[in-house]
Amino acid sequence: MYKNKKKGIIGIVITILILILLVIFTNTNGNQMSYIENICNVFVMPIQNGITYLKNKISGNDSFFADMDSLKQENDELRKKNSELEQSLRELEIIKAENETLKEYVNLKDKYKDYTTLPADIINRDISNYSSTVVINVGSKDGIEKNMTVIADNGLVGHIISVTDNTAQVQTIVDTASAVTSKISTTEDTIVVQGTLDDKTKLKATFIPTDAVVLQGDSVETSGIGGIYPKGIHIGTIEEVINTNNPTDRYAMVKAAVDFTKLNTVLVITNSGK
């Protein structure tokens, strides 16, 4: 019985470790070797430090520990100073974060000065793996209405799909149910970009005219057709064009301009002048 219990606990600990490793490895990009090196160091360094200490003792190189009292006093003073510095650092970090948010708002306002906008923060994200909606902290009390366009510093985020008094739900353009009529800015060809399940950073561009020349790196922006999004808001850039046997079926993958995983601040266009 005791053995079984012990085995169970070991099993759980191993499972937790596997889970943490899985999460870390699948979400870390590149630089994994230095990461492994760090982990290896964790195991090796304490032993290495111990060996060095013993080596110093044996070779008589232990004068470092001679004046223990003065070292203790010095250590206390340094600790005190350190806590003071940590406190001021924390205060500075708070001020820095506030400053960053305000800067973001100002940048966004400048960029989209033709529109009347309202800044908002993302307070909740979709818990499903099959859709991409977010909740923002402004609602009908702030003048938010259904179908208003939501943008960020780099481009289009999505549109409002439901509103409560103090919050609003935004369907992002990477959501699988989203379809935005847009155009390739260089050729003015109209296309439709849709969210996919595969990758939440990319969009699938379909209904590409057969005579359209679509090139990698072409910019995609809203066309103004469809009644929700105003014209000329940047969506992303063409990353790959996939040609099929039937030219009407060809499609392109568009890299979204907005990084939805790091998105925290948005602007709601309250008067787009559509």
Place this chain on the structure above:
Amino acid sequence: MRKVVAILLLVLSFFIIYFIQSNFFTWFTIAGIQPNIFVIYILFIGLFAGKKIGIILGVIFGFYIDLVIGRQIGISGIMLGLIGLIGEILDKNFSKESRFTIMLMMATCTVIYELGCYLFNVVTLDVNLEIISFIKILILETIYNLIITIIIYPLMQNLGHLLEETFKAKKILTRYF
């Protein structure tokens, strides 16, 4: 009185789980895929507290999730209610004393829940059916749910038996005596 306290604790636990799911698991993901701990929670209630409590709490919690973050009100409520019902059916037919059977139940319920929600989305929101991508996500999500189940299994057993004593005590007596 004991039942009321138990239900209140279940409701409180739901909110804790809600915050864990919407804050922690939105970044603690496996290849960008998050688990669904609501399925684990409702199956746990269905298994140990019985179908009545499982269905009622499943429906209420599901509707709450739909109201707060969902796009269409109803589907999570229906599917979580169904998981509550499945919990009771599985309890009658299989032993929940084995970690393996609990894991199988969890995998089945995750697949049923996600399949139901996805197909409902495809039909009502006119979403393109992406079968391969859906299966990939579903497999990862199921694995993630299984890992969590393995970790919390001892806790599930201990709390589950307390829940069973509260809600099913009379039934056990009539069954065996």
